[in-house]
Amino acid sequence: MAQPIPTSRILRRLLASGAHGRAANLLGRIHPADVGPLLGDLGPDEIRTVVELLFRQQRAENLLRELPFELLGDVMEALGDSRLAEVLGRLEVDDVAELVDALPETRREAILERLPQQRQRELKRLELYPASSAGRVMTTSYVALDETMTSAEAVESIRASGDLADSILYLYVVDENHCLRGVVPIRRLVASPSDRTCGELMLPEPVRVTPEVDQEEVARIVARYDLLAVPVTDADGTLLGVITVDDVIDVITEEATEDMYHLAGLSEEDRVFSPPRLAIRKRLPWMVLNLATVILAASVVALFEHTLEQMVSLALFLPVVGGMAGNGGIQALTVTTRGIALGEIEFSTGIRAVTKETIVGLSLGAATGLICALLAFAWSGNPYLGFVLFLSLVVTLTFAGLFGAAVPLALKAIGQDPALGAGVIVTTFTDAFGFLTFLGSATLLLDRLH
C-alpha cells in the first residue's frame, strides 16, 4: 500500500513538544516523495527542524529532489551554505543543476565554490547545452561495457557499481573511443547464458538523441518506442549520458502544464498554492496586454457608433458574436497546439490542418448561425436581422478555425512556442473580424433592419 500520508498534525505535535527523536522516527518511515507535500502545512521554524532531522539521517538530498517548487526556497535557506553543498554533492548532476538554478543569484556562487571540483566541471559542461535540452536532463551515471565482455563479467561489473546498481536498466556497449555500439537491457542479460558476450547480446544501433535535442522531443521518442531510458550521444556517437524514464515522466507532465498555461497566458511558476503576490505579478503584464487587445476590438465597434445610434438593439448581439468567436478560436487552437505537442503535425502537413479547421469552422458557423438567425427572426420578426447574424457567425467561426490553426503553426515556424500568446492573437483577430462583419453588414442593410 502507498504509505498513508500521515497528517502533518502528528508531526507538528511531536515538534512542538520537542520530541525530536520521535519526529525523526516518524520521518524515517515516510517516503521522501511524501515529505515534501507535508512541509506545505508547516511553519518556517518547523520546516527548519524537519530539514535538520532529515539532514542528520542523510536523507535531505532526496527531500530536495522531490520538493514542490514553491517550498524549495524555504528549505534551501534552512540548510546553511556548507550543508547545502554537502547535500548537493550526493545528488546526480542533472538534479544539482536544477537546484542551483533555483537558488537566488547572490547565493549561487558561494554554493558552487563549495562543491567538489569534479561536480563543478560537470555543471559547467551541462550549462553549455540549451535550456530544456536533453543535455540538461541527462545523468552521467551509467554502466558502459565493451563488446568482448561476457554476460557473467557484465553482471560482475554491475555488482561492483554498488549504489548505482539500483538505477541500472540498460547496459551500454561502447568501443575504445567510448562510441556507443549497442545496448543490453538488464532483463536480457539475466535471461541469457553466462558465457554469451555483450557484443552478441546487445541490440545494435539503439535509438539515441544528441544533447541539443529538446526535452519534449526526447519524451516523444521514449513514449513512442516504449523505452525505459535513452542514451545521449554527440554527433560522433560518443556516449555522453543517459535520460531515464522517471525524468521523462516529469518532462511530459511539465510540458503539458506549460502548454495549458501558455494557452491561458500563465507563467509556470504560478501554481495553485503560489502566494497571491507572485500570481498577480506574473499575470498582470498579460492582463494589460489583453486589455490592449480588447480595446482594439472595441475600437472596431467604435467605427460603427453611428449605426448603433440608429439601432441600439444591435448592441445586444455583440456578446453573442464575441462569445462564439472566442469559443471557436479556443477549440481550433487547442486541437492544433495539442497536435503539435504530440508530434502529430509538422509544418509540412500544416496546410491540411488549417484547411480542416477552416472547413469545420465554416460548418459550425453555418449551423449555429442558422439557429441564431431563426431565434432573432422569431424575436424581432425581421428576416434581415437573421441574415446579418447568420453571415456574422459564418464569417467569425470560419476565421476562428483559420486563425486557431494557423497562428500556432506560424509561431512554431518562426521558432516560438506554438501556445504562447496564440490565445490573445486568435481571440483579438477573430473578435475584430466578427464585429466588423456584424456591424458592417448591419450598416449596409440598416434601412431594412428597422
Next chain:
Amino acid sequence: MAQPIPTSRILRRLLASGAHGRAANLLGRIHPADVGPLLGDLGPDEIRTVVELLFRQQRAENLLRELPFELLGDVMEALGDSRLAEVLGRLEVDDVAELVDALPETRREAILERLPQQRQRELKRLELYPASSAGRVMTTSYVALDETMTSAEAVESIRASGDLADSILYLYVVDENHCLRGVVPIRRLVASPSDRTCGELMLPEPVRVTPEVDQEEVARIVARYDLLAVPVTDADGTLLGVITVDDVIDVITEEATEDMYHLAGLSEEDRVFSPPRLAIRKRLPWMVLNLATVILAASVVALFEHTLEQMVSLALFLPVVGGMAGNGGIQALTVTTRGIALGEIEFSTGIRAVTKETIVGLSLGAATGLICALLAFAWSGNPYLGFVLFLSLVVTLTFAGLFGAAVPLALKAIGQDPALGAGVIVTTFTDAFGFLTFLGSATLLLDRLH
C-alpha cells in the same frame, strides 16, 4: 539513431509497381511505432496491402498496438475476422480490451467468439472494472516467485519465461494464497549473490493499487515514487496484475489531452487530422450550448436597452468587459484544474485555493480597472465613465477568480470531471456579472455620464 522515418513515397512506389517483396523488406526495417504514422499517407488499398504484408511477417499485432486511433478502423477492417482474432490472440489482455472496444458493435461478437477461451474469460473479468481504472490497464503477464526461492532459482525462472522476459522489471514475491509479500527489482537480483533468497532480497510492503483506482491516480503514484511498474492487488492483497511505466506514460499523455480538451469543450476523438465530419459532429452540441449561454449574457444587456439608447457609446465597452472577464476566468480555471490533475489540491484545501484566486482577481481587476479608467477619462473627459469601468473590472475579475477556482472544485466534489463544462459555466456567469455591473452602475450614474 531513431529510424529515419522513410518517406511514404518509397513505399507507395514499391506498392504501385507490385514489388511486394521489397515493400515487405522495407517494412521489416521500420520500427512498429513508425509504421502507424506512415499509413496516414496511404490510400485504403495500399493500407490493405501493407497490413497483409505485416500479417505475413507476424508483425500485425505490434502495428495494431501502436496505431493512431483514427487509422484503427481502416486497419482492423483490412484484416478479416479470423486474422484479426489471430492477431489479437498474440497481444496482452489490456491491449486486446482496448482494441475490441474500438470495433463496431456488429463485428465485436464475431471476433470475441474466435478468441481462445482463456482470453475470453480474461476479457470478461477486465470488463468488471470501471472504465479508466487500474484493472483495465493492468497486464496479467508477470513473474511471481515464492520467498524461499534463491536468487539463482529466480534467474532460472526468468529464463524459462521466454518471450515474457523482455518485459520483466520487477519480480513479485507471493505467499501460498497468491498474496503479494514483496517485490524484487530485477536490477537488485542481478547485483546480489546467487544464494540469497527472494525473501531476503525483496522490498517488503511495496506500493500497490487496487483495480478500481482511477488510472490518473495510478499515474500520479508511479510518477511520485519513480516506479517502473506498480502491482495491482485486491482488498485481500491477492496479486491480480501489473501496470508498467510505458502504459503510465500513455495515461499521463491521454489525461493531459483530456484536461485541455475538456476545458475547451472538445471530445478526445477530435484530433488534428480527424475527418472534418467527425469534428463537426463532436463540436456542434457544445457550440449550441455556448450559443445558449452567450444569449443569456446578451439578455443581461437587453435589460439595459433603455440606458444604451440614452448613451450608445456604452456599447463600445461591452467587448472590453467581456474580453477581460473571459481571460481572467480561464486563467483561474487553468491553474485550478491543473492543480487538481496533479494532485496538488484536494477539496479540504479548496477553500484556500478559492480565496487565493479571488484575491488575485480582485487585485488584477483593480490594476487593469485603473488603467482602463484613466484611458476612458482621457478619451471622454468624464471621470464618472472611468469610475464605472473601474468598478466593473474589479467586480468582474473578482468573480472570474472566484468562479474559476470554485467551479472545477465543485464539479469534482459532485464526482464530475473538474474540467468538463467548467469553461462554459465560468465564462457565462462572469460575463453576465460583468455586464450587470457595468450597465447597472452606468444606469445609476447616467445623468453624470453625459
